Amino acid sequence: MEKVEVFSELKKNKTAMVGLFLISTLVIVAVLGPLIAPYHPLTPDPLNRLKPPSRSHPFGTDSLGRDILSRVIFGSRISILIGLIAVSLSLVPGTILGLVAGFYGRKVDEPIMRFMDILLAFPAILLAIFITAILGPSLLNTMIAVGIVYIPHYARIVRSTVLSLKEQLFVQAVRSLGGSNLRIIVRHIFPNTVPPIIVYATLGMGTAVLQAAALGFLGLGAQPPTPEWGAMLSEGRQYIQNAPHVAAFPGIAIFVLVLGFNLFGDGLRDILDPSLR
Amino acid sequence: MGRFISRRLFHLVFILIGVSILVFLMLRLIPGDPAHLLVGELASPQDVARIREKFGLDRSYPYQYYVYMKNLFRGDMGTSIRSGVPVSEEIAVRFLATVELSVAAMLISSLVGIMAGVISSVRKYSLFDYASMLLALAGISMPIFWLGLMLMYLFSVKWGILPMMGRFTMGFDPHTVTGLVILDSLLKGDLALFTNSLKHLILPAFTLATIPMAIIARMTRSSMLEVLSKDYIRTARAKGLAYRTVIIRHALKNAFLPVVTVIGLNFGLLLGGAVLTETIFSWPGLGRYVVDSLLARDYPAVQGCILLFAVIMVVVNLAVDVIYFYLDPRLRTDGKG
Numbered sequence: 001m002e003k004v005e006v007f008s009e010l011k012k013n014k015t016a017m018v019g020l021f022l023i024s025t026l027v028i029v030a031v032l033g034p035l036i037a038p039y040h041p042l043t044p045d046p047l048n049r050l051k052p053p054s055r056s057h058p059f060g061t062d063s064l065g066r067d068i069l070s071r072v073i074f075g076s077r078i079s080i081l082i083g084l085i086a087v088s089l090s091l092v093p094g095t096i097l098g099l100v101a102g103f104y105g106r107k108v109d110e111p112i113m114r115f116m117d118i119l120l121a122f123p124a125i126l127l128a129i130f131i132t133a134i135l136g137p138s139l140l141n142t143m144i145a146v147g148i149v150y151i152p153h154y155a156r157i158v159r160s161t162v163l164s165l166k167e168q169l170f171v172q173a174v175r176s177l178g179g180s181n182l183r184i185i186v187r188h189i190f191p192n193t194v195p196p197i198i199v200y201a202t203l204g205m206g207t208a209v210l211q212a213a214a215l216g217f218l219g220l221g222a223q224p225p226t227p228e229w230g231a232m233l234s235e236g237r238q239y240i241q242n243a244p245h246v247a248a249f250p251g252i253a254i255f256v257l258v259l260g261f262n263l264f265g266d267g268l269r270d271i272l273d274p275s276l277r
Numbered sequence: 278m279g280r281f282i283s284r285r286l287f288h289l290v291f292i293l294i295g296v297s298i299l300v301f302l303m304l305r306l307i308p309g310d311p312a313h314l315l316v317g318e319l320a321s322p323q324d325v326a327r328i329r330e331k332f333g334l335d336r337s338y339p340y341q342y343y344v345y346m347k348n349l350f351r352g353d354m355g356t357s358i359r360s361g362v363p364v365s366e367e368i369a370v371r372f373l374a375t376v377e378l379s380v381a382a383m384l385i386s387s388l389v390g391i392m393a394g395v396i397s398s399v400r401k402y403s404l405f406d407y408a409s410m411l412l413a414l415a416g417i418s419m420p421i422f423w424l425g426l427m428l429m430y431l432f433s434v435k436w437g438i439l440p441m442m443g444r445f446t447m448g449f450d451p452h453t454v455t456g457l458v459i460l461d462s463l464l465k466g467d468l469a470l471f472t473n474s475l476k477h478l479i480l481p482a483f484t485l486a487t488i489p490m491a492i493i494a495r496m497t498r499s500s501m502l503e504v505l506s507k508d509y510i511r512t513a514r515a516k517g518l519a520y521r522t523v524i525i526r527h528a529l530k531n532a533f534l535p536v537v538t539v540i541g542l543n544f545g546l547l548l549g550g551a552v553l554t555e556t557i558f559s560w561p562g563l564g565r566y567v568v569d570s571l572l573a574r575d576y577p578a579v580q581g582c583i584l585l586f587a588v589i590m591v592v593v594n595l596a597v598d599v600i601y602f603y604l605d606p607r608l609r610t611d612g613k614g
Contacts, residue, residue, distance in 0.1 A: 114291065114292075114295070115295070117288075117292055117295075118292055118295035118296055118299055121292050121293075121295075121296050121587040121590050121591050122296070122583065122586065122587060122590070123545045123546070123548045123549030123552075123586055123590065124545070124549055125549040125550075125552055125553070126548070126549055126552060126567065126583065126586060129552070129567075129568060129571060130300075130303060130571065130579075130583070131303075133307055133571045133572070134303055134306045134307045134308075136308065206418060210418075210420055213420055213422075214420065214422060214553055217420075217422045217553070217556075218552075218553070218556065218568060230420075233420070233422065233423055233426070236426070237426055237557070240426055240429060240430050240434065241430075241434050244426075244427070244430045244434070247423065247426050247427075247430075248423075248427065250423075251420055251423030251424075251426070251427070254420045254423065255415075255418055255419050255420065255423070258418040258419075258420075259414065259415065259418035262414060262417060262418050263414070266414075
């Protein structure tokens with residue numbers, strides 16, 4: 001499908017447009033962070049601890065009196081960054097492994113895909129927790145852990161696309177004209193695996209943001225005082241009885257961002273790759 | 278069929294050996310010596326050495342793995358470094374709590390998900406369809422640990438209808454028969470405990486069920502829509518069969534196949550979700566135990582738990598494959614296994 005065609009199809013797709021709107025809004029918030037945040041996200045205000053939402057603090061304040069709205073705004077930068085980096089960390093190796101396994105077949109395929117099967121035997125969050133425990137709790141390690149966990153998913157999708165492409169006439173033609181394996185993979189097979197990868201990566205952004213927030217919630221992600229949404233939620237858990245707003249707002253922010261990626265991904269899938277439905 | 282299952286079983290054994298090696302090696306990569314952790318910062322080197330020797334931590338990795346596997350085949354998962362209790366015993370107690378929670382969540386998600394999906398497909402583009410699909414989309418986008426906290430705030434703190442945490446109120450005797458408190462209380466006719474534990478189960482089970490429920494609803498709807506457009510449905514209707522009969526007997530039966538797969542594959546999500554749900558609701562299950570053990574570097578406990586999680590995942594996947602094979606006659610005639 002031509003690029004122009006994809007864009008005009010996208011414009012007609014309401015689901016994708018709502019998703020795009022949510023994502024763009026949060027991206028703008030993230031970019032403008034320091035300009036629009038009413039307070040500094042790390043400055044405590046001991047006199048205004050756990051204050052409910054008010055005119056001066058629309059999302060209320062946390063246990064140290066920090067403005068939750070400002071922390072949520074700065075948190076959007078972290079969550080979007082986590083999503084982008086984690087998805088790249090799974091997408092790049094996953095795609096390469098899938099291309100190699102699918103193209104070269106049996107001898108290479110078996111060991112790669114069996115290893116992927118072993119990784120897939122763990123519940124995703126458990127494997128992520130496990131990897132973070134090894135690497136140590138930090139924001140960077142959260143991205144690495146979430147990235148590693150989803151490598152098999154990309155490898156599988158790319159491999160299955162390659163398997164069907166490999167036997168097609170245009171590939172046979174390039175081969176008979178003397179095209180090298182590398183040329184066939186890079187120039188002819190890879191471009192055809194891009195649409196399903198784009199769809200999966202968009203949906204994967206949502207999953208990555210959720211998983212990273214879960215690690216943050218368990219205390220294995222970003223460490224205080226970083227305004228990471230999952231970690232903020234974890235802090236809010238202690239005050240759920242008398243200050244539920246501390247947990248409520250970071251959760252809503254996670255929800256909106258993930259919903260945006262899911263809506264946009266759903267729309268993209270309808271246009272680019274209906275077979276994935 | 279025999280060949281198909283034996284091939285899958287071989288695959289299962291291979292995966293499990295791979296998982297056990299991977300877990301074993303990864304645990305040893307975790308910085309920090311468990312012996313140090315156990316005896317504390319101020320312990321003498323002799324004490325640390327004694328602990329290392331006691332738990333075999335001074336031997337080579339291949340030997341440690343060999344001993345671990347040998348014991349595992351005898352049903353011995355080792356001794357928890359933290360508590361000194363056999364890991365199998367610790368796991369058994371907590372495993373049943375997780376089973377109780379996961380089964381409840383699976384029942385809720387399957388029942389509600391399938392019903393919502395069927396009604397949505399039958400009343401396509403109705404208000405119900407839009408509302409339920411919107412809810413389903415919200416369901417898969419929601420951090421369940423946030424949903425759990427919000428439900429806890431509303432139902433426990435604000436309205437005081439349901440208990441906040443735990444499996445039952447302290448002071449009750451759980452009458453251990455099967456280890457599943459709800460079932461045991463019924464078997465012993467203890468209505469008070471039954472009601473109490475059921476109330477404790479509602480919030481965590483619903484929280485855990487959210488994502489699978491949403492996925493099942495979406496899958497049921499799209500699968501039903503595909504089946505409903507088929508010629509044999511029109512034929513069945515033309516024969517004069519009641520609409521309800523056509524939906525249940527003809528459409529649902531055929532639309533069920535992908536739904537079964539989704540229910541099976543979501544079991545992994547349930548187990549993963551259990552880690553978070555159990556943490557929020559202080560549910561004394563395996564999910565919370567594995568996180569606590571990991572943070573305390575209790576190697577044998579983590580090894581046992583993760584291996585058990587992997588066994589469940591792989592066995593459930595095998596079961597899904599077998600059910601699929603059994604339900605879809607095409608696989609039996611076309612595929613040679």
